[in-house]
Amino acid sequence: MLIKDIMTPIELTLLPEQPVATAWRMIRDLGVMGLPVTDRNGTLVGMVTRDSLIEGGPELLSENPAVVSIMNNRVFALREDSPITDAWSMHGTVFPVLNDKGETSGVLDKGIVAAELLNKANGIMLQIDTILDSVSNGIIAINKDGIISLYNRAAEKITRRPKSYAMGRHLSEVIIPQGLLDFVNNGKEQTECKLTVAFKNDNRTYLTNRNSIRENGKIVGAVAIFQDISELEQISEELDSVKQLNRKLELIIESSYDGILLTDRDGTIIKANRAHERITGIPSAQIQGAQMTELIKMGVYSHSIIDEVIKAGESVTRVENNHYLVTGNPVRDLDGKITRVVVNIRDLTELNNLKEQLEYTRELSERYQGELVQLRSKLNTPQDGIVYNSPKMREIIEATSRLATVDSTVLILGESGVGKEVIAKLIHNESKRQNGPFITVNCGAIPENLLESELFGYERGAFTGANREGKAGMFELANNGTLFLDEIGDLPLGFQVKLLRVLQEREVLRVGGSKPRPINVRILAATNRNLEEMLEEGEFREDLYFRINVVPLTIPPLRERKEDIIPLVQSFKKKYELKYSFNKNINARVYDIFLNYHWPGNVRELDNMIERLMVTTQGPEVGVEDLPSYLFENHIRTEPEICVRGVMPMKNAVIQLERQLLHNAIKEYGSANKAARALKVNQSTVVRKLSRLKDLGYDFKIQ
Structure with a gap:
């Protein structure tokens, strides 16, 4: 920026012989901090400032001497095309400005220069913040008291804490210090130090560089730079695997x-x-x-x-x-x-x-190799609609891939909401019948008097109100495809024998018909009821049970495969963000609550919960306060509530634990009485520990 961009243009200057009162009126009317003084030829000879007039006091105006008596003869003039930094480096508060002809064209107030330079400095700081946020490495800086003063976007991913939370807090409240506070004291430099941070279901490895921050030779803080090398570590392991594979290939070639x-x-x-x-x-x-x-x-x-x-x-x-x-x-x-x-x-x-033996062996090899390639392809291909991370679900998916290659009847068992229909669709989509229809029948949703006509169909005029042309049943519609009988345990006992005949004979007889129709249908059944208990109580036919229970497949409830909860939450979150066109974050504490809840409604309940939170939560983040109360009342805990990752004196550890517990309780409940009930201790215990922590330098705001 140049002088001419911020100067105050003037057309009038003072003459040495003009009275001081005239100078005061001109400075006041023009709203400037001073005016240049020129002779009759326009040559700059001095400068009269508002400060010099004020210092003269009322007596100066009453005596009204000539301007020459108070003007400053040592004038530092600026050029219009000079940078504003020239003005900042010069002595004085107001300067005359000359154009390219050497004529006085304006005046410049140094206060305006300071404001412009401050704006420029703020702009540079904003650019620096933007650059730091665009860096993939996490950067955390603290002052000499351990308070975080710099925290970029990459650091948020490393610590799982947002910048708005971290800035201004002590380092120990955001991340385990891991020695960074020591650099404030000893001033040493440490480079390329590996650090492993353990999160739930995710361990990340970082390469850290740490150093002290000095100002005028004194240590005023410390900075740590974190580079995520988890992928590099994985690549290194993969390279070792490739080397081993090359050695194996060498052995294979030689063998x-x-x-x-x-x-x-x-x-x-x-x-x-x-x-x-x-x-x-x-x-x-x-x-x-x-x-x-x-x-x-x-x-x-x-x-x-x-x-x-x-x-x-x-x-x-x-x-x-x-x-x-x-x-x-x-x-x-x-x-x-x-x-x-x-x-x-x-x-x-x-x-x-060896010709005959080789041809036979080759035939078998090609057939089994093809089946193996097909099976591996299916196992390694992400399944649409299936989100899982647990070993139990991985076994289920592998089993569905094997079952898809045959036409055996499969009985899918599991609680309501675990995804039995999803598994059934997966078996169909990977089978040879994938181009055929997939028909789902909810056996518990069809009235008993309509079951036969809905499943087997009816002929023209079979009963009053029937379609004139007749109607094909679900078995016929699923011909050359798959029929999924959901909630088969809800079938009336009298209808079960009719279903058994269709499954045995592979043909259906429409209501009102006289000629059976052959069908080519694979049967998949599912129920959330205990069919064995129903057999003992006479509510389910034994022969039908053994007909459908060829290959049982039990889907575990969500509480038994908690490794799937966070991937499912992320999947549902993306689904509803796409559906409703907005983005929201989920606080890390919410994941803890989800992991500790027993989810009686399984995956369906989790899906509904995420949609509810996404559409009802105000603000950009779903927090613990947005969760329904029953998540806290009925959840079970299977993970340790306290995880110690570092080593420190036990006395200090106890103090830190009590401080954090009391801090969280006071912050959430607002009073010592409510906090005591939440911590299940007496109020006097809370007050005594707060007093002790206050003596150690910690303060809490309570009601």
Whole structure:
């Protein structure tokens, strides 16, 4: 910014012989802090400031001397095109400004310069904050008292604490100090120190650099920079796995009964295994780095199969000297260019002796290999609508992939809301019937007098009010597909025998019909009732039970697979953010409550809870105060409420624990009496401990 951008333009100047009163009126009317004094030729000779007039007092105006008597002869003039920093470095409070012709064109108040420089400094600080927030490494700085003074966005992810919470708080309230406070005292520097932070279901590894902050040679704070290297650690482990895999591949190549020859596209031999040496009689070390033409001269090959593969651009197989079956396979790079050729050589004499056995083995191998590839593909492919992280659900998903390859009847058991229909759809979508219909029937929602017509259909005129053309039942609609009988335990006992006949005969007889219709339907059933108890009480037919209970599959309730709760919450959160077009965060304490609640309604209850919180919570974050009260009254705790990750004197640890408990209780309940009830101690105990902590320097605001 230049002087001319912030100066006050003036057209009038003072003359040395003008009275002081005139100077005062002109300064007042123009609203400036001073005016330049020029002679009759316009040459700048001095400066009269408002401060000099005020210092003269009322006597100066009453005597009304000439301007020359009070003007400052040592004038520092500024140019219009000079930067404003020139004014800040000069002595004085107001300066005359000259244009490019050397004429007086305005005056500049140093206070305005200070304001502009302050705005510029604030802008620079805002840019610095923006830059720090864009850095992927977490940065935390504290002053000499341990109070956080710098905290970027990446640090929020590391500490799981928002910036609004962390700024101005003591470091120990945000993250376990891990020695950072020591740098305020000793001033040492520590670089590339590994630090592992344990969160629930997630351990992260950070590389930290810590150092003291100095000002005028004195230590005024400390700063720590955290770089998340969890992925790098994982990549390092994967690289080790790749190295081990390469060693295994090397062993596999050397263990191959067939001779293997690896060459580049020019025919230079890169590697030959021991089997190639056994078949051809030529030592592998002798041909390492040799050309394929040398093997042709030795009579092993009649001509170069490498050239044939390069020319054809695909695998080439031929018989050499009536003894060897030779196959050349191209190896391409990412651009599709052939860079290597793998030559496989086999002794035909041995091949002929094992031909029949090999063909049989190959047939089995191809079939099982295809099934294995298909099964692995399904296991490694994310399942639509399935969110899980627990070993129990992983076993269920693996079981569904195996069951999808067959047509066996599956009985899916589990409490209401655990996702039985989702598992049924998954089995159908991965089966050979995936292009056929998937029909769901809620057996408990259909009146008993309509069950037969709904499931088996009816002929034209079968009963009053029937469709004139008749109607196909659910079994017919599911033909060549899957029929999911949900809540099968709610079927009336009298109808169960009719269903059993359809399942046994694989045909249905419409109501009012005389000719059975064949059906090709896979049956999946589900219930949340105990069918074995119903058998003992005579409420469910034994023969139907054994017909549908071919492969039982029990879905565990959500309380037994708590590893799935947080992934499910994140999935439901994204679903409703997309549905309602807004974003909200969920406080870490809310996750703790969710993990400790027993979820009698299972996944369905959790889904409904997230939608309720997303649409009813005001503000950008769902907090503990937004949760319904029954989550606190009926939850069960399976995780330790206190987790100690560092080592400190036990006395200090007890003080810190009491301080945090009392701080949280007072903050949440507002009074010592209510806090005492929440902590299940006497009010006098709370008051006594508060007094003790106050003596140690901690203060609490209570009602």
